[in-house]
Amino acid sequence: MGVTDTIVFVIYGILIIAIGNWLARSKGKERSSEEYFFASKSLPWYLVGSSIIAANISAEQFIGMSGSGFAIGLGIATYEWIAALMLIVVAKYFLPIFVKNKIYTMPQFLALRYDNRIKTILAVFWLILFVFVNLSSILYLGALTLKSIYGISLIYGIIGLAVFSLLYTLMNGLKAIASTDIIQVFFLLVGGLVTTYIAVDQVGGNTGVLEGFKAMYTQIPEKFHMIIKQSDPNYKYLPGIRAIFGGIWIAGIYYFGANQYIIQKAFGAKSLKEAQSGMMFAGYLKLILPFVVVIPGMVAFALNADIAKPDEAYPWLLENIVPAGIKGLIFAALIAAIVSSFSAIINSTSTIFTMDIYKSYFNQEASEKRLVAVGRISSVVAMIIAVFVAGSLGGLEQAFQFIQEYTGMVSPGITAIFIFGLYWKKTTSTAALWGTLLSIPISAAIKYFFPEMPFLDQMLVSFLITSLCIIAISLLGKDKKDHKALSLEPGLFKTKTSFNVLSLIVIAILAFIYTVFF
Numbered sequence: 001m002g003v004t005d006t007i008v009f010v011i012y013g014i015l016i017i018a019i020g021n022w023l024a025r026s027k028g029k030e031r032s033s034e035e036y037f038f039a040s041k042s043l044p045w046y047l048v049g050s051s052i053i054a055a056n057i058s059a060e061q062f063i064g065m066s067g068s069g070f071a072i073g074l075g076i077a078t079y080e081w082i083a084a085l086m087l088i089v090v091a092k093y094f095l096p097i098f099v100k101n102k103i104y105t106m107p108q109f110l111a112l113r114y115d116n117r118i119k120t121i122l123a124v125f126w127l128i129l130f131v132f133v134n135l136s137s138i139l140y141l142g143a144l145t146l147k148s149i150y151g152i153s154l155i156y157g158i159i160g161l162a163v164f165s166l167l168y169t170l171m172n173g174l175k176a177i178a179s180t181d182i183i184q185v186f187f188l189l190v191g192g193l194v195t196t197y198i199a200v201d202q203v204g205g206n207t208g209v210l211e212g213f214k215a216m217y218t219q220i221p222e223k224f225h226m227i228i229k230q231s232d233p234n235y236k237y238l239p240g241i242r243a244i245f246g247g248i249w250i251a252g253i254y255y256f257g258a259n260q261y262i263i264q265k266a267f268g269a270k271s272l273k274e275a276q277s278g279m280m281f282a283g284y285l286k287l288i289l290p291f292v293v294v295i296p297g298m299v300a301f302a303l304n305a306d307i308a309k310p311d312e313a314y315p316w317l318l319e320n321i322v323p324a325g326i327k328g329l330i331f332a333a334l335i336a337a338i339v340s341s342f343s344a345i346i347n348s349t350s351t352i353f354t355m356d357i358y359k360s361y362f363n364q365e366a367s368e369k370r371l372v373a374v375g376r377i378s379s380v381v382a383m384i385i386a387v388f389v390a391g392s393l394g395g396l397e398q399a400f401q402f403i404q405e406y407t408g409m410v411s412p413g414i415t416a417i418f419i420f421g422l423y424w425k426k427t428t429s430t431a432a433l434w435g436t437l438l439s440i441p442i443s444a445a446i447k448y449f450f451p452e453m454p455f456l457d458q459m460l461v462s463f464l465i466t467s468l469c470i471i472a473i474s475l476l477g478k479d480k481k482d483h484k485a486l487s488l489e490p491g492l493f494k495t496k497t498s499f500n501v502l503s504l505i506v507i508a509i510l511a512f513i514y515t516v517f518f
Contacts, residue, residue, distance in 0.1 A: 002324045002325070002327075004324060004325050004328060005324060005325065005326075005327040005328030005331065006328060007328065008328030008329055008332060009328045009331050009332050009335070012187065012328075012332035012335075012336070013164065013332075013335075015183070016180050016183065016184070016336070016339075017164075017167050019180055019183065041267070041268055041269065041270065042268070042270060043265070043268045043269050043270065043274070043278070044269075044270060044274060044278075045269070045274045045275075045277035045278040045281060046182065046278070046281060047181065047182060047278070048265050048266055048268070048269045048274065048275055048277075048278025048279070048281070048282075049277075049278040049279065049280070049281030049282040049285065050181050050182040050184075050185040050281070050282075050285075051181040051182075051265040051278075051344070052087075052262055052265045052266070052278065052279065052282040053181075053185055053188075053282050053285045053286070053289075054181035054184045054185050054188070054336075054337070054340035054341065054344065055181075055261055055262055055265065055340065055341055055344035055345070056083075056262065056282075056341070057188060057289060057292075057293070057337050057341065058138050058141075058142075058337050058338055058340070058341030058342070061080075061289070061293040061337070062141075062145075062192070062292075062293055062314055062334050062337050062338075063141040063142075063144065063145060063311055063314050063315070064137075064141060064311060065079070065080075065293045065294055065297070066293055066294065066296045066297035066300070066311075066313050066314040067297060067309070067310035067311035067312070067313050067314070068237070068294075068297065068310065069223075069293070069294040069295065069296065069297025069298045069301075069313070070297035070298065070300050070301045070305070070307075070310040070313040071234065071297075071310040072223075072228070072234040072237060072238065073220070073222065073223030073224060073225065073234075073298060073301075074223060074224050074225065074226060074290070074294060074298065074517060075225055075226050075227070075228050075234070075238045075243070076237075076238065076294055077226070077290035077294045078226060078238060078243055078244060078248065079248070080286050080287075080289045080290045080293070080294070081286065081287065081290065081510055081513060082244060082248055082249075082252065082510070083252055083256070083283075083286045084283040084284065084286040084287050084506050084510070085283070085506060085507065085510065086249070086252035086253065086255075086256050086257075087256055087279045087280070087282050087283040087286065088279070088280065088283055088503050088506060089253070089257075090253070090256045090257040090263075090279060091266075091275070091276040091279035091280060091495075091499075092276070092493055092495055092499075092503075093493055094257040094263075094422070095266055095272060095275055095276060095279070096272060096492050096493055097422055097486060097488070097492070098263070098266075098267070099267075099272045099275065100492065101486065103267070104267055104351075104355065105260060105264075105351060105352055105355055105356055106122070106126070106258055106259070106260050106263070106352075107119040107120070107122055107123040107126070107352060107356040108355070108356060109418075109421075110122055110417075110421070110432075112484070113421040113422075113432075113484055113485075113486060114417075114421065114429040114432045114433070114484065115429045115433075115484075116360070117429075117433055118417070118429065118432055118433055118436055119356060119360075120356075120357075120360075120361075121433075121436055121437075122414065122436065123352050123353075123356040123357055124357075125410065126260060126349075126352055127349060127352060127353060127357075127382075129410065130261070130345050130348065130349045130382070131349060131382050131385050131386050131389070132385075132386075132389055134261075134345050135342060135345055135346070135349075135382065135383070135386035135389075135390075136386045136389035136390040137390070138338055138341055138342050138345070139158045139161055139162060139338075139342065139386055139387065139390035140154075140158065140390040140391075141311070141338075142157065142158075142161045142334075142335070142338035142342075143155075143156075143157030143158040143160075143161060143390065144157075144311065144312075144315065145157075145314070145315050145318075145331075145334060146160070146161075148312065148315035148316075148318070148319060154391065155391050158387050158390045158391060159387055161335070161338055161339065161342065162342070162383045162386065162387050164335075164339055165338075165339040165342040165343045165346065165383075166343075166346070166379065166380070166383060180340070181340055183336075184336040184337070184339075184340040185285070185336075185340075187329070187332050187333045187336040188292070188333045188336050188337050188340075189285075189288065189292065189333075190329070190333065191329050191330040191331075191332060191333025191334070191336075192291075192292030192293065192296075192330070192333050193288075193291060193292060194326060194329065194330060195292075195296055195317060195318070195322060195330045195333075196291050196292060196295050196296055196299075197209055198321060198322055198323070198326070199295075199296055199299040199300075199303075199317050199321050199322075200212035200213055200216065200295065200299055202299070202303065202321055203215045203216050203219070203299055203302050203303060204216075215302075216298065216299065216302050219302050220298065220301060220302050223298050223301065223302075224517055225517060225518070226244075226513065226514050226517045226518060227240055227241055227243070227244075227514075227518055228240060228243065235454060236452070236454045236455070237454065237455070237456075238454075238456070239454035239456055239457055242454075242456065242457060242460075243454075243456055244514070246456055246457060246460045247454075247455070247456030247457055247458070247459035247460035247463075248456055250411055250412050250415050250459045250460060250463045251411050251456075251459060253415050253418075253419070254411035254412075254414050254415040254418075255411070256279075257418065258414055258415065258418045260348040260351065260352055261344045261345045261347070261348035261349075264344075264347070264348050264351065265278070265344075266278060266279060273496065276495060276496075276499060277499070280499060280502055280503075283506060284502075284506070287506070287509060296313065296314055296317050297310070297313045297314065299317065299321075300313035300314075300316055300317055301313070303321075305317075305320075314334075318330060318331065318334075346379050346382055346383060347379070349378065349379070349382045350374075350375040350376070350378040350379045350382070351375065353374075353375075353378040354371055354374045354375045354378060355371075358371075358374050358378075359371065409440055409443040409444065409447070410439060410440055410443070411459065412439055412442075412443060412459050412460075412462035412463035412466055413435055413436055413438070413439020413440065413442070413443075413462070413463075413466045414436075414439070415463060416435055416439070416463055416466045416467045416470060417432045417435050417436060417470065420432070420435075420467070420470050420471075420474075421486070422486065423488075424474075425485035425486075426474050426475070426485075427470060427474050427485075428473065428474045428477050429484070430473060430477055431469070431470045431471075431472075431473035431474040431477065432470065434469060434470070434473050435466050435467075435469055435470040435473075438466060438469055439462065439466045442462050442465050442466055443458065443459075443462040446458045446461055446462055
């Protein structure tokens, strides 16, 4: 990167830190835990939606999904396009229940519906997952890009990204994150689409983006299939038609409906309607994202990129295709995606630790000032651990697949206990506890005995077996009536006409995509 690029990137960094701190200032008042962790429930729909996308799209998409685009092709966009539909499902059928019951954290819901045993087990699990898988992989992939472009040592890149993220997150919490996320998403989309435009144009010999896509389709037609054939070596990642209707829904319902660092943005909304509109907005942004995070990897393949592993595809494009002057904007977009996701996960990690562990078991009478202080301290501790773990991830080939597979070990069980907890009144706490404890051994056993089974199929089978265990234990238990079952009143899931119309449009768009690129 040249001097101009570096200046653009530095200006971006200063803007994000300054704006985040200015917008989230508390005007001399003592900051409350609701303000710090949930933005005082004041977020409008556009901040909810942009913040969800900012939390969701990170290095694992820019770097990892582009790497999978290089290796697999357009099919990997299934994770983004089907996610648009998942966001709508969560907005319509999960959010009303959470909002009605004044839920702030996922462990809190588990305590309300089941008991404190399940709450504690999964609170600890989420803390481990967020720190050792999510945060560490985000830092590793971001540092990999810094190393490729600037030649910065991997460990210094990891530390730099972590510290930069904390500069506007640590003091101001969710409001600072949400306030800057709309700027982050702007950089992310504009910078990402500029990269795609330049790269696709290069494939077509600088004759325009449409000619570039035509040239790509001619050169690499095998990369333009949404449904992967069984003979394809990448079938283990996307098992044909089941990739659309099978295990991906288990992962998606968990990720968007029971994942603290995504759903927490909706909990910070002004109202249920604002939260649902925000998730709809996020769904439409999801339809655009494959052009930002998948197509660049396919371009690198079409241009015969000289790279050692797929995850180097996006850094290769920045280094070899993007001209000076624009590179700084695009690099800012990439860093925006990294730090916004890192900040969101840090905030949710501190929220769960503070509200579900510290306040519940160590200091039930903690003052608001003390809770905020504990949130900040736990953020720093989580960052330090993630920095150490991130340095050991250098052997990954496709980081996106690494994240999906290891999250897939636990998402079937969590999805099962949430769905049964929400919609089946006979589900008992004991059954949910056993479902929680058995889900990882079940997933591990399936992976061990059926290693050739695609991991999305493994998730589906694990979900079905765990569900059967929950049903059997609930029906065979002595106390078949669970008095903590939730009440679902008529009309609870009713949504506005505009929400319904926009939902149908998303379905129509997806049907068109999968028909054309079958």
